[in-house]
Amino acid sequence: MEPSSSKSPLNADDERAIKDICHAKQDVPGGLLPILHDIQRSLGYVPAAAVPIIAEYLNLSRADVHGVISFYHFYRTSPPGQKTLYICRAEACQAMGSRELEVHAQQKLGVDYHGTTKDGTLSLEPVYCLGNCACSPAVMLDETVYGRVTPGRLDEILG
Amino acid sequence: MASNLIKVFVPSDTTARSLGADAVAAAIEAAAAERAAAVEIVRNGSRGLYWLEPMVEVDVDGVRHAYGPVSPNDVGSLFDAAFLDGKPHELALGATEQIPFLSRQDRLTCARLGVIDPLSIDDYRAHDGYQGLSRAVELSGREIVDAVTESGLRGRGGAAFPTGIKWNTVLGAAGDQKYVVCNADEGDSGTFVDRMIMESDPYVLIEGMTIAGLAVGATQGYVYIRAEYPQAIKTMRQAIEHARSAGFLGEKILGGKRGFELEVREAAGAYICGEETSLLESLEGKRGMVRYRPPLPAIKGLFGAPTVVNNVVSLSSVPIILAKGASFYKDFGVGRSRGTLTVQLAGNIKQGGLVEIAFGHSLRELLEDFGGGTATGRPMRAVQSGGPLGAYVHPSQFDTALDYEAFAGIGAMVGHGGIVVFDDTVDMAQQARFAMEFCALESCGKCTPCRIGAVRGVEVIDKITNGENADDNLALLRDLCDTMVSGSLCALGGMAPFPVLSVMNHYSEDLKARN
Ligand SMILES: Cc1cc2nc3c(=O)[nH]c(=O)nc-3n(C[C@H](O)[C@H](O)[C@H](O)COP(=O)(O)O)c2cc1C
Numbered sequence: 001m002e003p004s005s006s007k008s009p010l011n012a013d014d015e016r017a018i019k020d021i022c023h024a025k026q027d028v029p030g031g032l033l034p035i036l037h038d039i040q041r042s043l044g045y046v047p048a049a050a051v052p053i054i055a056e057y058l059n060l061s062r063a064d065v066h067g068v069i070s071f072y073h074f075y076r077t078s079p080p081g082q083k084t085l086y087i088c089r090a091e092a093c094q095a096m097g098s099r100e101l102e103v104h105a106q107q108k109l110g111v112d113y114h115g116t117t118k119d120g121t122l123s124l125e126p127v128y129c130l131g132n133c134a135c136s137p138a139v140m141l142d143e144t145v146y147g148r149v150t151p152g153r154l155d156e157i158l159g
Numbered sequence: 160m161a162s163n164l165i166k167v168f169v170p171s172d173t174t175a176r177s178l179g180a181d182a183v184a185a186a187i188e189a190a191a192a193e194r195a196a197a198v199e200i201v202r203n204g205s206r207g208l209y210w211l212e213p214m215v216e217v218d219v220d221g222v223r224h225a226y227g228p229v230s231p232n233d234v235g236s237l238f239d240a241a242f243l244d245g246k247p248h249e250l251a252l253g254a255t256e257q258i259p260f261l262s263r264q265d266r267l268t269c270a271r272l273g274v275i276d277p278l279s280i281d282d283y284r285a286h287d288g289y290q291g292l293s294r295a296v297e298l299s300g301r302e303i304v305d306a307v308t309e310s311g312l313r314g315r316g317g318a319a320f321p322t323g324i325k326w327n328t329v330l331g332a333a334g335d336q337k338y339v340v341c342n343a344d345e346g347d348s349g350t351f352v353d354r355m356i357m358e359s360d361p362y363v364l365i366e367g368m369t370i371a372g373l374a375v376g377a378t379q380g381y382v383y384i385r386a387e388y389p390q391a392i393k394t395m396r397q398a399i400e401h402a403r404s405a406g407f408l409g410e411k412i413l414g415g416k417r418g419f420e421l422e423v424r425e426a427a428g429a430y431i432c433g434e435e436t437s438l439l440e441s442l443e444g445k446r447g448m449v450r451y452r453p454p455l456p457a458i459k460g461l462f463g464a465p466t467v468v469n470n471v472v473s474l475s476s477v478p479i480i481l482a483k484g485a486s487f488y489k490d491f492g493v494g495r496s497r498g499t500l501t502v503q504l505a506g507n508i509k510q511g512g513l514v515e516i517a518f519g520h521s522l523r524e525l526l527e528d529f530g531g532g533t534a535t536g537r538p539m540r541a542v543q544s545g546g547p548l549g550a551y552v553h554p555s556q557f558d559t560a561l562d563y564e565a566f567a568g569i570g571a572m573v574g575h576g577g578i579v580v581f582d583d584t585v586d587m588a589q590q591a592r593f594a595m596e597f598c599a600l601e602s603c604g605k606c607t608p609c610r611i612g613a614v615r616g617v618e619v620i621d622k623i624t625n626g627e628n629a630d631d632n633l634a635l636l637r638d639l640c641d642t643m644v645s646g647s648l649c650a651l652g653g654m655a656p657f658p659v660l661s662v663m664n665h666y667s668e669d670l671k672a673r674n
Pocket residue numbers: 313314315316317318319320322342343344345346347430431432433434435436468469470471473474649650651
């Protein structure tokens with residue numbers, strides 16, 4: 001098994017970070033999503049080993065916490081690549097060639113959606129609308145949105 | 160403070176930046192330094208003339224002149240042509256407000272978009288900001304609710320429920336703690352006006368939510384923003400901080416007796432969380448499972464308390480209603496669709512962007528006069544209005560007026576105002592398949608017709624396009640759609656069949672075997 005697998009125990013720094021986040025937000029009403037967001041922002045994903053810690057702080061069952069993590073597309077349970085490319089798959093982008101764009105991206109990167117390139121530099125995720133639908137097709141690299149993305153422009157963006 | 164710096168506006172909204180606005184701003188700054196030109200670069204929001212972005216404006220003696228679309232390579236020649244004096248250039252568009260795409264609109268809710276510096280409260284106030292709230296603090300909750308009811312405003316998030324009636328229920332509900340929740344989940348493809356408001360004029364939403372709080376007696380508000388909108392989240396958070404420091408949020412707002420607090424919450428990528436009861440579950444930190452009703456959220460909403468849930472545009476329309484009066488707003492529009500609709504032209508459209516206009520104009524006018532036809536120059540074959548749950552509208556229906564009832568009359572939906580255009584290369588069987596695929600992906604899983612039916616729908620469409628028992632499978636598809644429409648708890652399962660049925664009814668030639 002690879003060392004960073006989601007099943008592996010947490011290192012001391014990550015465990016500290018998770019506990020600090022839980023401690024800071026445990027009294028926030030409906031605080032589970034904000035806690036999960038903070039953990040993902042800090043570690044890049046929500047490790048399985050975080051579930052019992054969160055459950056204890058929020059006085060929930062592990063099943064409850066796990067159920068929430070699995071319900072939302074946004075939460076990752078394995079480490080992402082150094083960057084994440086989101087390709088919009090929704091209708092306005094379909095109308096401007098996003099289906100061809102996604103095929104191009106998958107071939108170029110050699111990964112499917114939810115996959116990470118072998119060298120660990122990039123994860124590929126689908127997204128359903130970035131609110132950039134007047135300048136489709138749209139992609140987002142980490143938090144930067146690009147419009148009118150042809151296959152050629154995508155190659156430039158990815159460098 | 161008088162300043163002799165020439166103001167140059169370079170939009171900072173997500174779409175403008177997605178087309179390189181930051182590089183344009185940097186190029187202008189560098190060129191100005193090199194030429195010792197006394198300019199002040201203002202990062203305004205976007206006016207929503209997206210095919211012209213990055214659209215740079217220069218303030219010449221109080222009149223703004225536009226140039227676009229500008230790339231960094233154009234900056235040198237713009238300076239050479241004296242664009243700082245509003246002089247001609249091949250990218251010159253003339254006085255911004257005279258550009259027909261803009262001058263023919265009725266900018267009420269979106270009046271300040273692209274005009275002001277989004278985070279400047281002074282700029283906001285100099286452009287009529289906080290006049291609605293100033294009126295509201297003088298009024299009782301009942302009087303505010305009556306004004307909103309009288310304006311005829313209906314929810315802009317999709318369901319078009321009268322906003323005043325909803326507020327009235329919350330006002331009348333018993334409870335020490337009440338909430339105002341803004342639905343900024345904007346999940347529909349082809350829509351971006353919520354994002355634009357939050358990025359380009361965040362205080363109008365804050366003002367609208369504060370007025371809602373005063374109206375119904377709520378002291379806490381939440382803005383639930385989709386995770387796909389990082390810039391909107393950031394701008395709203397900063398604006399809330401500024402508003403609090405300036406005394407527009409917190410205790411004793413504007414020196415009155417009442418207080419209101421506001422917090423941004425990030426969503427987590429589930430389309431169903433745009434449905435209001437699913438959204439409330441999510442805000443409570445749970446899976447976004449749709450709730451049965453009754454009870455209505457207005458009676459038992461967030462944490463069991465009476466809650467107003469409204470869309471960004473609905474709430475952002477309240478300040479002008481309070482400032483200018485209900486009848487001012489109501490005078491726009493037709494029939495039972497009063498005020499303005501924020502149309503968003505998207506997909507394969509030459510002139511895409513935001514068109515805020517009184518209800519009642521024909522779809523064709525929007526597509527042709529504003530949109531200018533398709534981006535590819537090919538004939539239009541279909542438009543999907545009202546998001547992924549809306550029917551595909553056939554060109555023979557393009558003369559339908561944009562109003563809630565007229566659209567319902569042809570089995571279509573105005574919804575949140577998104578209009579997604581497709582040219583004649585579209586494969587409508589693929590679009591029908593996607594509607595089912597999306598429903599299957601986003602179903603909350605509570606009811607069988609939606610959870611299982613959508614998966615079956617994809618399979619049946621695949622069989623049809625593979626040429627397996629086409630007639631039987633077409634009949635099966637129609638049955639399946641009927642079951643989903645009648646047996647689903649919410650509009651995801653209940654309306655996802657509409658685009659599919661519209662393909663069966665208007666584009667049956669595409670539902671056949673492929674080679
Ligand atoms: C599947 C589904 C998704 C929805 N998504 C949104 C959304 O993203 N934004 C929104 O304002 N309303 C959305 N709605 C409508 C809300 O349930 C609700 O009607 C709306 O937030 C009420 O506000 P309004 O009256 O101001 O429109 C959605 C409804 C359904 C069934």
